[in-house]
Amino acid sequence: MGDPKKPRRKWQGPGHPWRKEVLEEEMRLLGEYGLRNKHELWIAKSLLREIRARARKLLALPEEQRLPLEKPLVARLYRMGLLPSEDASLDDILSLNVRHVLERRLQTIVYRKGLASSIYHARQLITHGHIAIGGRRARSPGYLVPRDEEELIGFYPLSPYARRVEQVKSGE
Known part of the structure; x- marks a missing residue:
């Protein structure tokens, strides 16, 4: 067993x-x-x-x-x-x-990077699948992020949040 x-x-x-x-x-x-x-x-x-x-x-x-x-x-x-x-x-x-x-939890790092407006918003974004690590969706707020994955954290490419960021960057 x-x-x-x-x-x-x-x-x-x-x-x-x-x-x-x-x-x-x-x-x-x-x-x-x-x-x-x-x-x-x-x-x-x-x-x-x-x-x-x-x-x-x-x-x-x-x-x-x-x-x-x-x-x-x-x-x-x-x-x-x-x-x-x-x-x-x-x-x-x-x-x-x-x-x-x-401080190494995904939820905290998403908030510290400015991807979310509050620590609770960071949790919501993660559980709803809007956050990705290296293009792969991460849905666990308690995931302990290794040092080498920290810079790979961003929005999931198919997320509406990612589209919004692209629109802001392109100046629309």
Whole structure:
């Protein structure tokens, strides 16, 4: 059927669900990044938790064992867009927070590029199929955009939004 050790869900909820400060911070992040529900936030937190746990395990190793394992992790996180450079250290990985992960979501990048008037409008454009990455329709607002795909984001060629942009460019 499946790996019995692998959890079925992509997320793990908070350890203590009714702390006021945690609830307020979660609601602030939901509004700021236009998330549909807390599950989307918990997915980002769980991904970050796994990344940081790998970094901590590597820090516990002796240096000669750690260095060959550290390079691929840093390179992967750089390609994901979570680290600023390929020569980052494990300390840089440990300093990541949930906002770094949320900034890499397709919804946030579409809004930051100016393709949408609000973060909620960005979500609407994506789910309705108006946004494409390299000409391929993307319909998942939670897609984590790799660094090399970031400049390929634009309107889907058959979308009315793409036609409108072409009309504005041609001066009609």
